[in-house]
Amino acid sequence: MKSSFLSLAIIPLVCIAIFSQEVKINSTSLTLYQSNYAIVKQQIEFNASADYTRLVFDKFPKDLVENSFNLLFDGEILEQSIDLKKVDFNTALRNAIGKEVNLIQPQKLSQKGKLVLVGEDEIALNLDDGSSLFVKDLEGYSILINNYPLDYQAKPIAKWILKPRRSGLNSAFLVYHTRGLSWTTKYFIYLDEQNQKLSISAYANLQNFSGMDFTNVRLSIVEGEILTKSAPTYDYRMEKLAATSEFSRSVAETPSFEYYKYDFPQSVSLNDGETKLLKIFSASNVPYKKTFRYTLNTWTQPNTRDNPYILVSFVNSKANNLGFLIPRGQADFYFTSKNDVEFVGQNNIRSSLEGEQVETFVGKATDISIQVISNETRTISENLQEVRMELLIKNFKKSETSCEIEYLENSSFELVNSNIKPKEKQPQRLLFEIPWKPQSSFNFAFTVQIKR
Template sequence: MHAGRKLAGVLLFTAAAAMAQQSGSNASAANETSGTSLTIYNSDLAIARATVDLDLKAGANEVTTSKVTSQLEPDSVVLRDPAGKHPVQILEQNYDAAVATQDWMLSKYEGQTIQFQVTHGDQTQIVSGRILRAPSANEKEPLIEVNGQLQFKLPGLPLFPASTDGLLLKPTLRWKIASDSSEHFPAELSYLTHGFHWNATYNIVSTTGGASTSGDEPMDLVGWVTISNNSGTDFSDAKVKLMAGDVAQVQAAMPRMLAVGKVMMAQAAMPQVTQQSFDDFHLYDLNRSVTLKDRETKQIEFLRANAIPVKRTYVYDGSESTFEPMPGAAYDDRGQGTNSIKTVRIEQEFVNSKANHLGIPLPAGTLRFYRRDADGQMEFVGENSIRHTPEDATVHLTTGNAFDVTGDRKQTSFRSNSDLHTIDESYTITVKNAKESPVQVNVTEHLFRAANWDIVEKSTAFEKQDSATVIFPVTVPAHGQQTVTYTVHYSW
């Protein structure tokens, strides 16, 4: 159980008040003098900081604290005097995160007889049982001998002696500090810890009711941050910042298990969340104290914007071809890329700009769309994830497939001439609209057979999206259809 780690030259930060124990030499209590602060990253990581009052005597000082997380990285700890006046010599540090659990206690008394409290209705009795086998990673069920019989479950609530050797109720840090003289000063301490996570969620609501036509429409947006604490420690009145960006970390050999706890909702109070560029990332400051209990998930509003112009577009990508043009050759199998998918995607986009009442870098997260029906009820109409989006960038995402807008595509001709190194291919694409209003549809085609191509015939003007993709924008009338035809000439 005591998997204590001894490290030279470091001192562990205490998340709340620290406590001291005498150990045959001078003992010092490291008492917190200001609140904890946390910077939480997107991926199971946070840096915790606090100012602690360090009271040292001349000689060796033994200090112990249990106000630490069970997932800290001991070798990440930094202790310094922010004024630079009091150098501190750390002789050693021992950290033990192995907190006593029922399974550990059963293992501790394996082969011994202990008492169990058995309850039947209002009646309680004490029975004795010998622990033949404690639960383990390989054997999840215990084996207990009671009255000469074996059973694969505990007979009742196990009662352990309070004097159990090595009993550890909380993650514990013990360090030894050498000082040439008596010193009393506030020290700045920090460490990295796992068990924290945050992500962003955006709810965007149409203000125009049940309409679902193409083009721009005003929408209101509310952004939330969800913060989870599974570090094993409560943090009371902590100052919290959130770091958005992909910070490189050395991956641990084994995945960490995160506990699932209760969810708390918290409405953000003034002052509002602010953000600033930091290194190659963005740092969001909640600008208020937040209590994060262990195994708790808390949500805080960090963004609100009204009347954002959101553009709805329908996209018919009938082939969804994944082929890439072949340099110096061609895909001459006429059946490749001729599949016809019927669904038409619904795509939404808006610009993250101050002119659109936004302009704050948006951390990655889930964006959900809502719309009011004919009765005025809020209905969910799709969601998707967005990446970290800087100011003035466009948020573009797919929110589902249209029910009343469908497509069909057919290959109408295919001619390949291996001597001339050419291919001529023709398609007819039809988009139907069963809605009460016209819709704008971008018909997307992938020209993958060869790197060199030219559209020699077309019924509709097209836009070149990239070296192998073209878009035919068409307006499909209400209860009508629109047809696109084209012929492409490939050469290599």
């Protein structure tokens, strides 16, 4: 009898259990840009096993820029993923169960009640009269939910599978980009007309609408326009530092690549939804000049009557208690007297380096008027036109003053004649300064030839 034997080969299976490790944030650095963009850098710690370690991290702002985060640590990153799933319509509605809603039918009829049930393309309401309303097909319906700020963006979750070089406590550096954080410069400028001196205070106006609080972070802000592939009025919370009588800098700029960076020395907290002012610098006894300017061109219509703009200018120099980068921003101007302060205008200020002149318009002069009496154009040749303009300028002030008349064109032109010598002359710009006696008028005329 022949016997048969069945031989079984037993192959051991090796299973590697990868457990998620708790992540501890030791410190956070935040760099804000002026374009609704920020870089977050965090030093983190976690315990690692000898083989593989799985990390899960969800302490991100809701506007995390996808594929921008990276982890730097002593080991290998075998896998990295980010979950940026949006909350679907039904989930968002389920989160509103118990809320008061208005259901607007396709016929524009509205019914109000409490949302009690949400299904696939169906809802149920308890109406105010005690009855219940079931809707099986929501096509054409609108649902208005009272006092419910809907957020379709789920919080991002990052996951890593790591192979560290050593087990035990490991540290790493996490860097990612986010939107919802930004800064601008806010200026408060006080004009002393009697002494022709101004005082200026500059603040970094920080805004956080990222969906996340930042507590005790190292803060930097960058002045400059970055390229990325990718304002309302708020109550201000101010954090001021001590100032000297004429000049105080809370933070100094340092070159960073082709931009300028400000590193604040103190720890800063910026909660979600918060707007905060942090002082950059202040200066006083800065000499300034106030002039009036009216701008016109070929397209200015005859019989146009207007008032010139009030132009405030000062030189960014050490002699004027300045002499450093003045970042672009928005300025509020105030007129100061012995017993009062009056708001006189608001406008933007462009960035200015040492030695440059800062100038901006703050409003229009009420007691100076300019009327365009005539604007005559004649064609001399195919590529040449002659334009003659005449203005009637009236000074209702009881003091002597002057007004600048600026003429601009997109093409090069030549001045043929004028009854006032130009103060500045450029290929596409002329600037005249018209002096006036108190309560007087002046007829100003000039002719230019424009190359088309």
